[in-house]
Structure formats: structure tokens, C-alpha cells
Amino acid sequence: MRKTNLFIASAVAAALTMPFVSLAQGGPAPKPKFEAQKCYGVAKAGKNDCQTANSSCAGTSKRDSQGDAWIYMPAGACERLVGGSLQPKRA
Amino acid sequence: MPSLRDLERDVARALLGEADGAVLASILGDGLSPAARLGVYRNHVFSTLTDALEATYPVVCRLVDPRFFAYAVDRYIRACPPAGPCLFEYGESLPEFLAAFPPCRHLQYLPDVARLEWAINRALHAEDAEPLDPTRLRGLSPDGAARLALRLHPSASFLESRWPVDRVWRANQPGADPDGIVDLDAGGVRLEVRRLGDDVVFRSLAAATYAFRSALAAGGDLERAVEAAQAAGPEFDLTQTLRELLDDGLVVGSSAPRSRMGATDAN
Numbered sequence: 607m608r609k610t611n612l613f614i615a616s617a618v619a620a621a622l623t624m625p626f627v628s629l630a631q632g633g634p635a636p637k638p639k640f641e642a643q644k645c646y647g648v649a650k651a652g653k654n655d656c657q658t659a660n661s662s663c664a665g666t667s668k669r670d671s672q673g674d675a676w677i678y679m680p681a682g683a684c685e686r687l688v689g690g691s692l693q694p695k696r697a
Numbered sequence: 698m699p700s701l702r703d704l705e706r707d708v709a710r711a712l713l714g715e716a717d718g719a720v721l722a723s724i725l726g727d728g729l730s731p732a733a734r735l736g737v738y739r740n741h742v743f744s745t746l747t748d749a750l751e752a753t754y755p756v757v758c759r760l761v762d763p764r765f766f767a768y769a770v771d772r773y774i775r776a777c778p779p780a781g782p783c784l785f786e787y788g789e790s791l792p793e794f795l796a797a798f799p800p801c802r803h804l805q806y807l808p809d810v811a812r813l814e815w816a817i818n819r820a821l822h823a824e825d826a827e828p829l830d831p832t833r834l835r836g837l838s839p840d841g842a843a844r845l846a847l848r849l850h851p852s853a854s855f856l857e858s859r860w861p862v863d864r865v866w867r868a869n870q871p872g873a874d875p876d877g878i879v880d881l882d883a884g885g886v887r888l889e890v891r892r893l894g895d896d897v898v899f900r901s902l903a904a905a906t907y908a909f910r911s912a913l914a915a916g917g918d919l920e921r922a923v924e925a926a927q928a929a930g931p932e933f934d935l936t937q938t939l940r941e942l943l944d945d946g947l948v949v950g951s952s953a954p955r956s957r958m959g960a961t962d963a964n
Binding site: 610611612613614617618619620621622624657 | 829832834835837838839840841842843845919920923935936937939940941
């Protein structure tokens with residue numbers, strides 16, 4: 607048994623004996639788990655998650671609330687937004 | 698008639714600037730010449746990728762001027778086109794490209810500023826992970842403790858530079874003091890970049906702490922991390938350093954040797 611290993615093991619043990627107070631605040635917030643729907647017509651320009659009829663990539667819509675650009679939203683939230691639609695609208 | 702695979706390869710090449718007659722023969726111009734139609738797509742590829750790189754490397758872009766940046770990334774896109782469809786994953790090798798790009802090779806700090814921006818981008822998009830419950834590390838044998846590998850949060854990365862790249866980065870943020878002066882000879886930094894909640898944060902670490910954490914991040918076990926830390930700073934305190942690592946919530950997993958008591962260890 608190597609001396610270093612004993613040193614490491616006792617340091618691990620010592621580190622674990624102190625009470626863990628800050629851990630609750632230290633970690634990342636839990637990832638929200640929600641059912642997502644595509645919501646059309648509410649994305650800010652350039653913030654869409656999809657391709658549209660006239661652009662081919664996410665992040666390329668040209669204006670706010672473009673009717674054929676969608677973003678993911680929690681299920682049920684889209685219908686409650688002004689201009690939100692679960693189907694694409696005329697751009 | 699080319700196969701779909703050949704056609705896709707030829708179109709990809711043509712988009713990156715090497716159009717030949719064969720691929721043009723496969724393009725329906727629809728009111729434009731086939732070459733002009735291809736040009737529409739080429740323009741779209743380059744403007745999209747340039748925007749994506751500018752979004753990932755805003756400080757580099759600001760340091761060299763957007764016009765030079767556009768020129769440099771045009772060359773980069775041709776040399777290193779994306780390997781996948783996600784724009785935020787594109788550009789990891791830009792720092793190395795800039796280090797070797799003759800027109801800006803004299804800006805020696807530039808590649809390290811780019812590495813910091815890539816680390817920030819990587820941290821922003823890394824998956825989430827819950828911190829390890831530290832009590833799971835109890836009861837290790839001495840051999841088990843020495844050979845313990847601690848897995849750090851996927852957003853964490855470690856970056857060492859001869860230049861004060863953290864100050865360069867801060868001085869080039871929106872709202873920074875426009876008259877602020879960064880002394881490039883102020884000395885190097887050892888940075889830890891990670892996500893905290895939804896924000897990416899970075900801070901400089903003491904030499905021993907940096908050596909310890911970056912050895913773990915590279916997959917080294919505790920013994921190796923301790924050796925690295927002791928070589929970096931003789932005043933290294935393992936208990937304290939380990940405790941800070943756990944308190945920071947950076948440890949998200951461990952691979953203890955299979956036999957926790959070390960009784961049947963073959964090694």
C-alpha cells in the first residue's frame with residue numbers, strides 16, 4: 607500500500623466529514639421537463655427554431671411574429687398568446 | 698445520371714467554390730442560369746456560416762474588425778466546412794486556424810481569446826447534469842480513493858493562456874469602458890469556464906487548483922490530479938481543494954474502481 611494512497615483516502619474522508627451546506631445552492635437548476643409544441647407566429651425575428659417557407663435554417667426569420675416561423679413552447683401555452691397558432695399562417 | 702451520394706458531394710464542393718460543369722448540368726436554373734442558381738445557395742451558405750461564427754466569436758470579430766473577420770472566416774469555411782447541421786457546433790477549430798492564418802499570426806493573443814469564446818459557447822450548450830451526492834464517495838479503500846476518477850460537469854472547461862484573455866474579453870463586452878486599457882504584458886491566466894444556472898461564468902484559478910481540476914477534467918484519477926497539483930504549488934491542500942470542488946457542484950459522477958474495498962483488485 608502506497609503512502610500517497612493513504613494520504614488521498616484520508617483527505618477524501620476529511621473532505622466528506624464537513625457538513626454540506628452550500629451544495630443546495632451550488633448546483634444547476636433542474637432542467638424543466640415539459641411537453642413541447644410548435645407555436646407559429648410568435649417568434650422574434652431571428653429567434654425561430656425552424657426553417658420557414660423562405661429561409662432554410664433556425665434563427666433566420668426576418669421579422670417579429672412571422673406567421674410561418676415557429677418556436678418550441680410548452681404544450682398549452684401557444685393558444686393563450688396573441689398571434690400564436692399551432693398551424694403555420696401566411697407569412 | 699450521378700448517384701445521389703455523388704450529386705450531394707459535388708454540390709457541396711461546388712458550394713464551397715469549386716463548381717464544375719458536371720454539377721451545373723444537374724441544376725435546373727428556373728429562370729436563372731444554373732451557375733447563378735448555385736450562386737444563390739453559395740451566398741446563403743457563406744452568409745449563414747459567417748453569421749454563426751460571428752455569434753460564437755463576437756470578441757474576436759470586434760478585435761480584428763468585422764471586415765477582416767468576414768475575410769478570415771470565408772477562408773476558414775472553405776478549409777473547414779461544418780461536419781454537422783447544428784450551427785452552434787460549428788467553429789471549434791477556428792482558434793487553430795487563426796493561429797496559423799498568416800494575416801493575423803502576429804496577434805498572438807487572438808487564438809486564446811478565440812479559445813475562451815469557444816469554451817463559453819461550449820458551456821452554454823452543454824447538457825445539464827446533477828451534482829454528485831458526496832456521500833457516495835464514503836467508504837473508499839486507500840487504493841480505491843487514489844484511483845477514483847471524478848467526472849466534472851459537461852459545461853466545464855479549463856483554459857491556460859500566456860495573455861490576460863479574461864481582461865481582453867471583458868474590455869470588449871457591450872457597455873465596457875471604451876477608454877479601458879488592457880496591458881497585454883500583465884501576465885497569463887488559468888481560467889475555469891462553466892455554466893451556472895442558465896449563465897456561463899468564468900474565473901481565474903490558483904495554479905494548484907487549476908492543475909488539480911484540469912487533470913480531473915482530462916480523465917485523470919485522484920492520484921494523478923494530486924501529483925499535478927503538487928507539482929504546480931507546494932502549498933496544495935487536498936482536503937480543502939476537494940471540498941471546494943464538491944461545494945462548487947462541479948462533480949457530477951465518479952467511476953470508483955469496481956471493488957470498492959480493493960480486495961479483488963487485479964491492478
